[in-house]
Structures are given as C-alpha cells and as structure tokens.
Amino acid sequence: MIQSAPQLTTIAIRMEGSVAEVCLNRPDRSNALNEAMWQELREAMRWADETSDVRVVVLSGAGRNFCAGIDLAMLAGVAQVVAHPDPARTREQLRRLILDRQDCLTSIEQCRKPVLAAIQGACIGGALDVVTACDMRYAAADVVFSVREVDVGMTADVGTLQRLPRIVPDGVARELAYTGRNVEANEAAAIGLVNRVFASQGELALEVMKLAQQIAAKSPLAIRGTKEMLNYGRDHSVTDGLNYVATWNAGMLMSADLSEAMAAAREKRKPVFEN
Numbered sequence: 001m002i003q004s005a006p007q008l009t010t011i012a013i014r015m016e017g018s019v020a021e022v023c024l025n026r027p028d029r030s031n032a033l034n035e036a037m038w039q040e041l042r043e044a045m046r047w048a049d050e051t052s053d054v055r056v057v058v059l060s061g062a063g064r065n066f067c068a069g070i071d072l073a074m075l076a077g078v079a080q081v082v083a084h085p086d087p088a089r090t091r092e093q094l095r096r097l098i099l100d101r102q103d104c105l106t107s108i109e110q111c112r113k114p115v116l117a118a119i120q121g122a123c124i125g126g127a128l129d130v131v132t133a134c135d136m137r138y139a140a141a142d143v144v145f146s147v148r149e150v151d152v153g154m155t156a157d158v159g160t161l162q163r164l165p166r167i168v169p170d171g172v173a174r175e176l177a178y179t180g181r182n183v184e185a186n187e188a189a190a191i192g193l194v195n196r197v198f199a200s201q202g203e204l205a206l207e208v209m210k211l212a213q214q215i216a217a218k219s220p221l222a223i224r225g226t227k228e229m230l231n232y233g234r235d236h237s238v239t240d241g242l243n244y245v246a247t248w249n250a251g252m253l254m255s256a257d258l259s260e261a262m263a264a265a266r267e268k269r270k271p272v273f274e275n
Contacts, residue, residue: 003051010037011044012062016209018055018216018275020048027063032071033126038104041130045107045115052275055216055223057115058208059108059134066117069125069148101158108133109231112224114215118208119194120201124148129156132163135227138211139194140204145183147176166234168192219257219273225249 005013005020012025022044024031031037048054061067082093108115108130117131120140125148131137147164149156156177165173168191176183185197198204215223225248233241257273264271 003047003053006040006043006047008040008044010034011040013044013047015053017213018053019058019209019212020051020054020056021058021060021209022048024059024061024067027061027065029071030065030068030122031061031063031127032068033130034071034074037071038101042104042107045111048113048115049107049111054113055220055275056212057111057113058118058212059115059130060118060205060208061120063121065121066119066123066143067127067130068122069127072152075152098157105129105133105159112227114212114223114227116208116212118204119143120204125152125156126158128164129159132160132167137194138204138208139185139188139197140201141185141197141199142201143185143188143194143197145176145188145193146180148180150178151180217270219255219261219271220275221252221255221257221273225252 005015008025010024010026012023014021014023022041024037024041026032026034026037033041045057048057078094078097082090082097084090084093114136115134117134117137119131119137121142122144123131124144124146128145128147147156147160149160155161161173161177164176167173168176172191175181183191183193185194188194189197196207198207229241229245229248232244236244257271260271260273
C-alpha cells in the first residue's frame, strides 16, 4: 500500500504508477519559493525517499513558469527574522538560516530515487538551485534560465555555484553567474544544462513521464545503488569510487532483483521487481 503523501499547501503530489510527480504549486506567483515552499519541498523529497512505492520522482511547476526563484517578500524579511541585539548572534542566525535553505534543496540530491526536472517558462535564481540538485533536467522550448542573484546584489548561496560547474563547462558556469544573463532552450541543450528540449509544455510533461516510467521498471535496488555511485563518484576520485562500489556490491549484488532479472531473461519475459 502506498504511504499517504503529505498534505502540503505549496506543493501538489500525485502518483502515476511508481512515479511521484512533485509539483510546485503557486502558479499565481510563478511558483516563487516562499518560506512554506522551502520547507515543503524538503518534506516532499523525504517522503519520496522513504516511500517504497515511489521509484522515480518528476519535479514540475504549475502554470506558465517552472519557478521565478526566491520570493522577494521573504528575502526582504530576512533581516527581521535573524535580528538580535548582539551582531554576532544575528550573523550566527543568518548562517543557520542559509544552511537550512541549503538542506532543503540538498534533500533533492539525497533522495535515493532519481529526480527528473520538467522545466517550462522561467527558471530563475533560486529555481536554478532547485534543478541543479536534480538528476536530469528536461525543458520546454519556452524555457529561460538565469543565475539572477548578482542582479539583486548577493552571492548565490544554496547550491548553484557548487553544482552548476559540475553540469556545464566551468567557464560557462562562471559567465552565467557573473552576468546573470538569460539562457534559452537551445543554448541550455548545447551546454548540457538540459538533456532534451520539447516543443511544448504538454509534450514535455508526457515525454518526461514516459522516461520516468521506463526508469521505474528497472530494479529499484540497482537504480538506488547507481544514483549513490554516481553522486559519490562526482565528489571523489576514481580510485575511491571503485573501492566504494566494490564494497557496495559485496553487500548488494546477490539480491532478489538479480535473480529475477536472470529468470526473466531465461523465460523471455519482463522482470517484475519488489519495491
């Protein structure tokens, strides 16, 4: 039985088979990240990670735009939230707040299930922090990306500067971070920011869900292990990665999934895996 999805105010969750669609749901505000959405995104990702019936996550945004970044009203209120008579304690509180926001988005990366971002319209500022934490990104033809933090006088601090250079060439990441310029669909595909571009939002939603279902049909144990190895290998040397996967497979290789895959191949049928 599927564990009930949390009841959230800024995010909508629906299941399609073994795929959970997690949808940013403030379309009247272009899905800008307010306080509730930060916290609820982490809650949704932890639910997906802990729910065995979820094998893949599709992260989307309701309405014309995927996400317009941090809600400026929330940003304007930060000084009041962290205020303390002692300046040192004010800065300590601000640091803790930034670390908490980082953790909200790192929850996407830490989810053991692959997270596919389906992006249309604006994907600006904090929204780029969101999608760079995903496993893969797919876009509609009307998409516009921008590292917008420099235009509001701040250094991006919740993931883009750390993750973007691992997705696109370093020089390109620096250009985008220094200029805040727009990147449209064709350029995003050319630099490797997105895997594929689709003609419309409808086609985007359909094709990304098809891909998610294809992944969901694979061995869940193998997929979770593959994500773990890819993330570990990104942050460590080849030698360390090889050592880790040897240790991992020493514990995980001889599984029910391996037996089922081999039996299905012999019997010329599709394998059926446990969650």
